[in-house]
Amino acid sequence: MRTVTTIALTLALMAGTAEAKTIGVAMANAKDNFLSSLLKGIEQAASKASDVKLRVEDAGGDPSKQLELIKKMAADKVDALVVVLSDGDQGAPVSKIGADAGIPVVFVNNVPVNSAELPPKQTVVASDEVESGTMETKEICRLLNGKGKAVVLIGEYFHPAARTRTKDIDDVLATDACKGITTIERQSANWSRDQADSLMQEWLDGGVKFEAVIANNDEMALGAIRAMKRNGIGMDKVVVGGIDATGDALASMVAGDLDVTVLQNAPQQGAKGVEAAVKLMNGESVPTFIKIPFELVTPANVQSYLAKSQ
Template identity: 50%
Template sequence: MASAPFAGAASAATIGVAFADDDTFLKLLRAGVEDEASKRGDVSLTVEVAGKDADRQMDTLKSFIDHKVDAMIVNLVNSDNGKAVSQMASEAGIPLVYVNTQPINAAELPRRQTFVASDDEKGGTLQAKEACRLLNGKGRIVLMMGELTNPAARRRSDAVAAVAKTEECSGLEIVERQSANWKRDQGTSVMGEWLNADVAFDAVLANNDDMALGALRIMSLRGLPMDEIVVAGIDATPAALTAMKTEELDFTVYQNASAQGAGAIKAAIDLIAGEKVPPAIDIPYELVTPANLANYVE
């Protein structure tokens, strides 16, 4: 899947953009990248989606380098490829911006490289603390995780576990945890397995909204007392905000895809211009509850 392959005015900066996949959040992230590029008018994008195929993504990046793009924006399929990607870009003299997925070498990026994202530990912490508050510090949690190879899934999940060990939330117990790979249908399947196994729980915390919505689907079909169970996700996707409006989803945590995308374009342009860019650019997470929902709904 590509857009405007290596096309544009001669004066425009050419940026190769490589996405890991096209799930709900990454579609919003892509829109943020493309909207910012469109606003500027001096940027020509080539966008490729790897379909979670790390080898395919590496081939895409080699093609970007062969075509001498002015900069690359990369949402990694596999964070472990960070060192190799950084080396490729550095040797080619091409500025590199990682977006959303943290590369394994984030702490030691070469010059003219940066990482734009939201701090997943903070996102998981916000989610867990709000669940703790709603449960009055005591309850059984089932934790639905993203892909286990993805650092965002690990950091969000670890943050939930860390909150459960704090004094004020020590009454929380994680009774089950399983990956549903960021997918809504897998969220439904995992929740179905837990229900079939008679797992008792007071809260469902999912690493993203799609998995939470998938869990809600089968919980509702099975007739669970939804007013007695806390269900929360992360991202604040349009579907999740709609579920909050109908009082199905209790809360979510906003990951600003638009700001991440815009930040990636801005960082790439600054690096092309030779300006100094920090090695990490944080786009803060925000807790979305019924009290402030109106601020996030158009």
């Protein structure tokens, strides 16, 4: 009996001192409001997982730097990679780095352009972008009664979400119910509040007249709002939409400035990314695409989302 007890105790001690597995997290830009929230979801999920630790590397929005950081983590033999791509076109080289090193790769949020060709032990955790821009634009169309002029603020041109959300806008405005709405200006503000502010100022200085602002994300919508208010434009005269339902966007909606946003659940994307990485590290299978649904947020239901964000 003593021998059995000793063996059991030894095994328990060995299990307790087992080295934690490392998930290398490659962030596109951790200073971005949305991605900061996503990173919190990653960190919270990792804190709940047993024997898992994180190594977070931030590219600061530089795709080339991110690729080098990912190569370094693979060389250092992290046990899995959770990657929030700076550039969706870099999905293929990142996928190859993981496959060559035998490391599971989980792409989160930014869907790589090669997502349909991912090798084993690789997956994508994201939302279906066709839902996002479609929800946003349909609601703006409803508020405009299907008529008016709109300006469009586009994210980074190389980002798949920006391309898809902009196509969503065009597809909705081509429908019979919304074809009375014309887009008179469209330009990239690179997801940035400050760049959107500057771009809106240029349009206003140029005498551009419009009834709606359709932005690919909340940050650009908020930048446009800031510029319009600075120029004395009443926010009851313009319909403004964004995507992400960030804390700042919800506050702007409560204040009566932002009319539409679409929740892209950043913390849940991050958490599901960690869950997928843990399963892949443990030899389990996961779907090739793990979908996190979008949700329409308007002044009618914003209070419920405020409660969730606090």
